[in-house]
Amino acid sequence: MKALIIIVQLLILLFSIIIHEIAHGYTALKKGDTTARDYGRLTLNPISHIDLFGTIILPIILILMRTGIIIGWAKPVPINPYYFRNPKRDLMWVGAAGPMSNIGIAIILALIFRIGILKGYSVTAEFVTYGIAINLLLAFFNLVPVPPLDGSRILQGFLSYEAQEKYLRLERFGFFIIFLLLWMGLFDYILIPIMKFFFHLLTGIPISI
Helix, strand or coil: CHHHHHHHHHHHHHHHHHHHHHHHHHHHHHCCCCHHHHCCCCCCCHHHCCCHHHHHHHHHHHHHCCCCCCCCCCCCCCCCHHHCCCHHHHHHHHHHHHHHHHHHHHHHHHHHHHHHHHHCCHHHHHHHHHHHHHHHHHHHHHCCCCCCCHHHHHHHCCCCHHHHHHHHHHHHHHHHHHHHHHHCCHHHHHHHHHHHHHHHHHHCCCCCC
C-alpha cells in the first residue's frame, strides 16, 4: 500500500507540474508569444516536460529522506517577452498562470473529495487529499519571489525598469537562494502552515504532515 501511495503521489506531481507549465505557455500564447507552441510544449506528453533534477532526482531524494513531502518542477516552457503586447504586465500574467493552475486543480480535487466523503469513498478520498496538498504546495512554493520562481515574474511588474533589471540579476543565484531558504525552514515555518490552512479551508478537515 505504501508503494502504491508513493506511485500515486508521483503521478499527481507529474500531472500537476505539466499543467503548471502548459498554463504558462498557453497564457503567453494568448498574450502574443507563440514560442511555447512552436517548441511543442503545449502538450500533456510528459517527455516534453521532464527535467532530470526537478522531475526525477528531487522527488526520489524526498521519498528516500521520508520527508512526507514530494515536490518538484518540470522543464520551464520557453517564453519570449519581446512578443508581448505589454511585456511588463503580460509577464506578470504568465508568471501567475502556473500557480493559479495548481490552485485551480486543488479546488477541483477538494470538490471531488467532499463528494467522495459524502458517498463513502474513503480510499479515493485519501488519494485526492494528496493531490490537494501537492498542488497547494506547488502553488505557494512557486509564488516565492526569488528568480526564477513565478513569484519573481509577478513582483517584477511592480518595480521600476531600473529596479527590475537589478532584481532579475539574482536569477543566476536563484537556486542557491532557494536551497538556503529551504535549509532555513521555508517549508516547515511558512509554506506548510499556509498549505495546511488552505487545505483545511477547502476540505473542512485538518491535514497532518
